[in-house]
Amino acid sequence: MRPINVLIIVVAVLIALTVVLYVRRWRLKEQYSLLWLVLAVTMVVPAAAPGLVEWFAGRLDVFYAPALLFFFALAFVAVMLFHYSLEISRLSDQNRELAQELGLLRARIDAPMLPAGPPSREARAAPDG
C-alpha cells in the first residue's frame, strides 16, 4: 500500500468523523449526512484495494484507469448539485408561500371591518361600470 492510499483513507475517516460531529451538534440533517458518509466509504474502497480500479477499468475497456475515478467523482458531485437544486426549488416555493400568507394575514388585521367571505347579495347585484 502506497502512502497516497493511506492518506486517502485518513481523509475519508476525517470526513466521516466531521459528518458525525455536525449531526451530533444538530447542525447537519441526517438525510444530508448519509450522502457524505457514502462518499467517505466510496473513497476508502479503491484506496484499500488499489487493484479494484484497474480491474473495473479493464472490464469497461477504459485505457486510463484513473479516468474512472474522475468519472465517478464528477457523477457524485452532479447528483449532489441536482439534489440541492431540488431543495432550493422547494425552499423558495415555501418561502414565497410564507411571504404571501404573512401579507394576507397582515391585510386581514389592517381591515378588521372586512371579514373574509363572499360579498353580500346586494353588492353582487350592483351593475358594473
Next chain:
Amino acid sequence: MTRSDVLVIVPAHNEAEGLGGVLDDLREHASAYDVVVVNDGSTDATAEVARAAGVPVLDLCFNLGIGGAVQAGFKYAIQNGYAVAVQMDGDGQHPADQIAALVAPVRDGSCEMSIGSRFLGGGDYNGSVWRRLGTRFLSWVCVVVTGQRITDATSGFRGFGPRALRYLASYYPADYPEPEAIVLLSRRGLPIREVAVSMRPRRAGRSSIRGAATLFYMAKVSLALLLAVFKEGPTRQTI
C-alpha cells in the same frame, strides 16, 4: 367602501411615483370595482401612497417578483370571495376605463382569462422594435403551443374568472408568468380570449426587461413555455 365581486389587483414594486395616478384613474373610471395593491417588497413609499388613497394593501415582506405578487392577489381574491379578478400594472400603462372590457367576457362565461391586447386595433402602441418583435415572438410560441390565436402574450392587463383564479392561486409561475399562464390554462382546458385595449406609454419607472436582457428573457420564457406543456396539474373537472 361598498363591496363589488370584482377585484382589481395592482402589483407594485417601487411604484410610489406612478401609483397615485393609477389609483386616481381607478377611482375616476372604475369606481364600481374593489382594488387591492400588492406591495411587492418596495423600498419606497408605495404602501403609504396606496394607504393614503384608502386602498387595502397586501404587504409582501420581501420582493417576490411579479408572479409571486400577482399570485398573492389571487389568494386575496379567493379568501375574500371575489368571483372575478383583474390584474393591472401599477405604473400607469393600463387605463382604468378599459377594465370593463376585460371583465365582460369573463363575467358572461365566454372565457376564464381575458387578455388585454395592444395589437387588436384598440389603440397605438409605440414600444421599441425589439420589444415588439419579442412580444410577437412569444405570442407566436403561444399560438404554436396552444393552437389559439394570441397577439399579446406578455400583456399584464388581464381578467380572471373563478376557475382560473382557483387554479392560478396554487400554480403560478414566478418569473415571467404572463405567457406561461396562457399555456397552463390552455392545457387545463380553461378558455382564453383576447380583448382589444389601448395602453399608454409608461408614466413612471422602467420596464424590467430591456436591451440585451430581452434575448435572454425570450430564450428563458420560450423554454418555460415548452416545459409548461408537460407540467402536471389538476384536470378541468377538479378545478
